[in-house]
Amino acid sequence: MTWSRALKDAARSGLTIERTKLTPLIAVRGTAGVALVIGLCLWRGNPALAVSSAFGAFSSGIVTFQRSMRPRPVLALAVAGALAVSTFLGYLAAAHVAAFVVLLAGWTLLAGMAWAIGPVSGLAGTQTVAIMLVTVTLPTSVLGALEHAALIFFGGLVQATLIVIFPVRPWGTQRDALADALAAEADYARRLRHDPVAPFDPAPLMDARLAATVTARQARRRPVQLHGPRGLAERVRPVLASLADPVVGAPLEGPERDRARDLLAAAATVLDAVAHAVRHARPVRLPPEAMATLEVPATGPMLNGPARRSAYRLISLLADAVELTDEPVQATRPTTEAERGRGGREQGSRGGRDQGSRGGREQGSHLLRPSVPRLVPAALRSLHREARWSSHIFRHALRVAVVAAVGYLLGTALPFGHGYWAPLASVMVMRPDFAQTYSRGVARFCGTLVGVAVAGTVMALVHPGAYVSAALAVVCVWLMYLLMRTGFSVTSACVSAYVVFLLGIAGAGWEQTVQERVVLTLVGGLLAMLSYALFPAWETPRLRDRLADWLDANGRYALAVWEACARPAARRPRQVREALLDARAARAAWEKSEDRAEKEPVRHRGLSPGAAKAAGTALATMGRVTMILEAHLPAKDSEPSAGAAAFAAELRPGLERATKAVRERGPLNWSALRTVWERWDAETGSEGVAPRAAGLLLDALDELAEALSGDPEAREEGTQGTIPRPQ
Secondary structure (H helix, E strand, O other): OOHHHHHHHHHHHHHOOOOOOOOHHHHHHHHHHHHHHHHHHHHOOOHHHHHHHHHHHHHHHHHHOOOOOOOHHHHHHHHHHHHHHHHHHHHHHOOOHHHHHHHHHHHHHHHHHHHHOOHHHHHHHHHHHHHHHHHOOOOOOHHHHHHHHHHHHHHHHHHHHHHHHOOOOOOHHHHHHHHHHHHHHHHHHHHHHHOOOOOOOOHHHHHHHHHHOEOHHHHHHOOHHHOOHHHHHHHHHHHHHHHHOOOOOOOOOOHHHHHHHHHHHHHHHHHHHHHHHHHHOOOOOOOHHHHHHOOOOOOOOOOOHHHHHHHHHHHHHHHHHHHHHOHHHOOOOOOOOOOOOOOHHHHHHHHHHHHHHHHHHHHHHHOEOOOHHHHHHHHHHHHHHHOOOOOHHHHHHHHHHHHHHHHHHHHHHOOOOOOOHHHHHHHHHOOOOHHHHHHHHHHHHHHHHHHHHHHHHHHHHHOOOHHHHHHHHHHHHHHHHHOHHHOHHHHHHHHHHHHHHHHHHOOOOHHHHHHHHHHHHHHHHHHHHHHHHHOOOOOHHHHHHHHHHHHHHHHHHHHHHHHHHHOHHHOOHHHHHHHHHHHHHHHHHHHHHHHHHHOOOOOOOOOOHHHHHHHHHHHHHHHHHHHHHHOOOOOOOOOOOHHHHHHHHHHHHHHHHHHHHHHHOOOOOOHHHHHHHHHHHHHHOOOOHHHHHHHHHHHHHHHHHHHHHOOHHHHHOOOOOOOOOOO
8 A cells, every 4th residue: 555545544534433322421420520620629729720630530531431341430540540640750850851851751651561451551551641741831849749649549539439429321331242242143143144154253252251251249240131141142153154054054055045044034133132132131022923933843944964953052042042131030931943842852952052051151150350459460461572672562662752752852842832732642643553643643633623723712702711611621521521432533622622721721821722732733743643654563564473373273273173073072162162262362363463454555565465355264264164063063972083083183283384384475285184184075975064064174274375375475485386276
């Protein structure tokens, strides 16, 4: 991608306004915290103190709006403590420019490294740098610095107290995450009706698992509806895929395919109803049409073989999902096909249902989040892991530290007041990747223009006093909280107007404020963009490593499943489960890297866009095939499979060679693995799910080899020579 196109796309992204669900009650609660702090300081008769102390409640409120599964009061208190420390240290060094610049650079470096812990930590670190730049402009003594720090912490304490006293939709984030996962499963079922190999994005399931990770105290208070459905949602996905797949499920055409489509449509309806019940804490309401589809048909098409087992398993899981979601109201679930079966069918259905219910409850009970003190070692390990020159987070931390120091010196040298606005603008827009930095830079400048223009016009026409300015500032805070998720340009406009009105409390002239704000914001944004151009951390060269990581994780998941198929008595469900979670994490890392690389204005030194998409599709297919086989694993008392054992024995070294070849631009060759599979397939006569799944897995691996051999980058390196995909 060229620089002109990259800048155009970044500008368009930054100025995009999203339509999203608003949360006015939560916005009112956060605004009330800011208003209380400003009002108390004005009541004491100190407008300057009101200006600085308001940032504590303001910044703490911003962090509590982020998508985090941690309790909101804990977030508010943690951020308030960090803001108080940064404020006090900044005051101690503010009298000496050289000392303050050194402190600012060091603190900004640590704040930039906080992105290694997570996005919420990175945002909190950015807020601490902003508060250090803003509050230290007011001269004071050491005791005054302590007072400022205490007031800033008090602002966060007020926000935490309001969250506890006035809870708005408790467990709302967890309910939304679980409901989104169930709704994603419903959408997947509908797409499978028309495309038997439709892709599935595992991100909603990953978010639901993250939301289910709670502290021991939260586990005791968690609603019953949040205990079991997530585990069942995990089990529904492979069953849906195995029922729809034309190789191991219902045939592609004919009466059985019609029956499979009807079951998939009914499953989507049930999952949507369960998602709605979880999201709104209500009983499940199922339409009679869906329940009729799940009944045993007296006449008409019937499923056979693996498809029949998948259908019984699916219906039993859906019944469990309804039962677990309806537990708070003791609702009666209808009789389904699985319960009306005869003989072995009924026993297998009940066994599968019991196993699904127990698995869902067990998984929900064991996902315990460590307390904040116990997270410190993990955070330190994350920081140590990213403390290397090749890390894009480390390079971001260096970049933002240098820009903050240079911006502060430049703002001080310019003939304006409030010179800290230049580094403040830089710090607030800079992110570890190119696209976000440039899009936020454009959005920040345009939003600032709108915000200062509106606020300046109001100040010029009305000439408000301190209390009216405070009221207008509070209104801007409410608008910012309310519209936070609509786009950075909108929030920038609200914040800019908020600053103009806030400085009006202290009697600052609006004419000077508007002029300084626009010019220094432009300077800060240009510094941020220039820094990324001069000292980038491109994601494109890392694509092959990310792809190799995904292949390795997928391979470990496939090996765990095939070994469980080869030796059922030695099957370890936890090993399979952990391998699946690792594969999902590797896929998420790949998709994030690919998305970043698509927006970078660099020559493709890693993978071309076409090769990256084709390789990603092949590995997603590999994961889907493995997941289908996992849904058909034999019972523990089943006979071992010599063919599956031979296939797994050859798959292990083949994956090791392939992972190395992907990193080093070498050819991929699966001829030995195909020979083993052909021997196995000939012995079984294509009977059974395992040999057919092995053939699908080989097709996916050949597609991966074809995608990488067709990459122009690979041809330049002379890495052709992969085996052709079999017809």
